[in-house]
Amino acid sequence: xxxxxxxxxxxxTIGGMIAWLSLLHAQETPFQSQSINDIDAILQAIEATxxxxxxxxxxGSNFYSAQHSxxxxxxxxxxxxxxLGLDVWPLGDGIFLLDDRxxxxxxxxxxxxxxxxxxxxxxxxxxxxxxxxxxxxxxxPTTNDLWLQIIGKTxxxxxxxxxxxxxxxxxxWGLYFTTNLTIPNDKWTWLLRNALGxxxxxxxxxxxxxxxxxxGPPSAIRPGFDQNLFIGVDDKxxxxxxxxxxxxxxxxxxxxxxxxxxxxxxxxxPFDADNWGGLSFTPNLSLGDMAAYxxxxxxxxxxxxxxxxxVGSGLVTYGTNTVDRHxxxxxxxxxxxxxxxxxxxxxxxxxxxxxxxIDRPDRASGDYDIEFNYSQIQWETGxxxxxxxxxGLGGYSARVGFASTNSVNNSSFEIIGSGTNxxxxxxxxxxxxIYTNFNNSVPGRYDFQYHSGAPIALP
Amino acid sequence: MKACQTLNxxxxxxxxxxxLPRLGMGQGNLVVNGGFDADAVGWTLTNGAFYGSEKxxxxxxxxxxxxxxxxxxxxxxxxxxxxxxxxxxxxxxxxDFQKIIDWSGGTIxxxxxxxxxxGIFLFEATPADFHWHNFNFSYTATSSNTVLSLASQINGTLxxxxxxxxxxxxxxxxxxELLFGFGLILLLGFGxxxxxxxx
Numbered sequence: 001x002x003x004x005x006x007x008x009x010x011x012x013t014i015g016g017m018i019a020w021l022s023l024l025h026a027q028e029t030p031f032q033s034q035s036i037n038d039i040d041a042i043l044q045a046i047e048a049t050x051x052x053x054x055x056x057x058x059x060g061s062n063f064y065s066a067q068h069s070x071x072x073x074x075x076x077x078x079x080x081x082x083x084l085g086l087d088v089w090p091l092g093d094g095i096f097l098l099d100d101r102x103x104x105x106x107x108x109x110x111x112x113x114x115x116x117x118x119x120x121x122x123x124x125x126x127x128x129x130x131x132x133x134x135x136x137x138x139x140x141p142t143t144n145d146l147w148l149q150i151i152g153k154t155x156x157x158x159x160x161x162x163x164x165x166x167x168x169x170x171x172x173w174g175l176y177f178t179t180n181l182t183i184p185n186d187k188w189t190w191l192l193r194n195a196l197g198x199x200x201x202x203x204x205x206x207x208x209x210x211x212x213x214x215x216g217p218p219s220a221i222r223p224g225f226d227q228n229l230f231i232g233v234d235d236k237x238x239x240x241x242x243x244x245x246x247x248x249x250x251x252x253x254x255x256x257x258x259x260x261x262x263x264x265x266x267x268x269x270p271f272d273a274d275n276w277g278g279l280s281f282t283p284n285l286s287l288g289d290m291a292a293y294x295x296x297x298x299x300x301x302x303x304x305x306x307x308x309x310x311v312g313s314g315l316v317t318y319g320t321n322t323v324d325r326h327x328x329x330x331x332x333x334x335x336x337x338x339x340x341x342x343x344x345x346x347x348x349x350x351x352x353x354x355x356x357x358i359d360r361p362d363r364a365s366g367d368y369d370i371e372f373n374y375s376q377i378q379w380e381t382g383x384x385x386x387x388x389x390x391x392g393l394g395g396y397s398a399r400v401g402f403a404s405t406n407s408v409n410n411s412s413f414e415i416i417g418s419g420t421n422x423x424x425x426x427x428x429x430x431x432x433x434i435y436t437n438f439n440n441s442v443p444g445r446y447d448f449q450y451h452s453g454a455p456i457a458l459p
Numbered sequence: 460m461k462a463c464q465t466l467n468x469x470x471x472x473x474x475x476x477x478x479l480p481r482l483g484m485g486q487g488n489l490v491v492n493g494g495f496d497a498d499a500v501g502w503t504l505t506n507g508a509f510y511g512s513e514k515x516x517x518x519x520x521x522x523x524x525x526x527x528x529x530x531x532x533x534x535x536x537x538x539x540x541x542x543x544x545x546x547x548x549x550x551x552x553x554x555d556f557q558k559i560i561d562w563s564g565g566t567i568x569x570x571x572x573x574x575x576x577x578g579i580f581l582f583e584a585t586p587a588d589f590h591w592h593n594f595n596f597s598y599t600a601t602s603s604n605t606v607l608s609l610a611s612q613i614n615g616t617l618x619x620x621x622x623x624x625x626x627x628x629x630x631x632x633x634x635x636e637l638l639f640g641f642g643l644i645l646l647l648g649f650g651x652x653x654x655x656x657x658x
Contacts, residue, residue: 273589274589274590275588275589276589277557277558277559277560277561277589278560278589278619279560279564282560284527284560284562290564292564292565293561293564293565385509385511385522386522386560387526388526388527395526
């Protein structure tokens with residue numbers, strides 16, 4: 001009897017719980033919140049869908065433009081893993097993603113978007129912002145995503161807030177902009193880069209209608225060029241490495257190149273400590289004097305005392321790829337540390353830079369580009385005693401440029417700030433390598449166009 | 460007879476004690492801390508010379524050089540007072556040296572590294588490459604003390620060097636060696652003959 005009574009009691013108890021949970025579920029209100037967590041959840045849901053087709057990737061940019069036409073009720077291409085964020089504009093009663101001012105899209109469940117062909121200034125829908133209310137299901141909140149919020153805009157100005165992941169409080173990102181997502185491989189235009197830890201951005205002089213904003217890596221560095229790994233060594237060079245095309249460098253025809261750990265490549269021989277001692281890691285000479293002394297031709301995106309041995313430092317990679325469908329050879333120094341006498345910590349500061357030689361027969365036979373790319377420059381000098389540097393700063397700081405001794409004029413060039421303390425660092429917002437550029441609009445990218453073995457123009 | 464054998468052993472030991480120092484043998488390396496394994500203790504470092512490690516010499520070395528020198532910059536020098544020399548005795552001085560940086564970029568040439576005894580360079584060189592090289596020369600002591608010094612950027616040059624494994628040994632004279640060896644053999648042979656005779 002007692003058992004029977006207990007069973008009935010349990011049944012009622014369980015039934016009550018089910019009813020209570022059902023009530024809770026039924027009372028779940030339509031999505032109206034503007035909270036970060038809700039928006040974050042939407043992004044998470046979008047990211048959970050299938051990967052973006054590779055062909056929609058913007059060539060060599062690390063950014064992806066979504067391919068879709070602004071018709072109603074179509075699947076929204078999910079975000080690939082390396083897209084760090086997209087714009088989110090929370091309105092009074094809905095969430096709008098990727099606003100282009102004329103054609104607006106609201107997020108639907110399952111990562112689908114619904115076009116909202118309404119004029120934002122149209123008050124006819126009863127919404128103060130001109131948008132219709134939208135209901136969205138609830139999602140589990142997360143704070144692991146980076147996303148960009150539009151908190152306000154005028155015709156030509158947008159006020160943005162970066163919401164970094166919880167574990168990235170001092171991130172640096174690039175803000176990119178495009179007016180058209182319907183054109184495959186349409187390039188995103190770089191607008192600005194946030195300062196260390198800066199989250200509030202204001203973009204002025206935007207074209208109307210506004211387009212799409214996207215946060216991306218601040219990197220000018222191109223992907224690839226990593227088929228070969230230069231294992232952690234100090235002051236060493238590779239043997240001659242074959243080039244995918246012949247490079248006429250100031251009159252000297254080269255089919256091979258030497259990759260030197262200390263931030264440069266050379267023709268005619270390696271530039272390493274075995275052959276050139278401390279000069280290979282102490283840039284006390286100008287590039288021109290160095291070339292004259294060693295009788296090497298040098299291309300130096302960052303000639304300094306790189307040390308890739310310690311844990312925490314990246315390695316030097318090199319290889320071939322294409323840049324805008326042109327054959328290219330590149331060397332990347334990604335997150336590389338610097339030499340410290342006592343090996344205490346070679347990687348408390350790291351640099352990321354790259355040199356790419358790009359074949360350009362489309363311009364003229366024998367033409368090519370030399371591209372220097374920078375995404376992070378935290379140190380400028382190794383701590384070897386002769387360098388005069390301390391903690392990666394001061395002393396004989398890095399030199400950037402190129403030089404040749406085999407031309408009639410012994411040509412050499414160094415960018416402004418080369419060899420000068422503090423000028424090339426990320427901390428120098430005016431002259432830092434990641435902020436400046438030449439011959440293109442990407443911050444941190446220097447493009448030297450070579451014709452008949454010599455640069456057409458110099459900054 | 461046992462007493463006689465013991466006496467012979469004493470003679471042999473006495474001969475070693477008397478003649479070995481005369482030959483310079485048994486003194487060992489008279490340079491203190493020539494390997495710079497942990498520091499440069501025992502050396503006087505001047506004009507920018509400093510102890511270091513790493514960069515091809517993980518066990519330590521002394522750098523003879525200063526940052527951004529000029530032809531008038533005093534020579535970076537590492538020196539040590541050597542004691543217990545035997546006047547008239549010939550010694551061999553040796554060590555390793557490596558060109559680190561030519562601050563002039565090759566525009567100033569000349570002999571840039573030197574090893575001196577009492578201020579007089581007895582070895583001078585400028586290697587063409589940046590590898591380790593060995594120096595080796597002999598000199599005859601004129602007193603019981605002398606100053607051994609190694610310097611870079613000499614002769615107005617601007618080349619810095621690293622030095623390591625510095626040593627100074629007495630050189631045995633061939634005639635003395637022969638005499639000593641002959642005497643030793645005689646003593647040992649006499650001892651063995653006596654022993655057999657007793658048995």
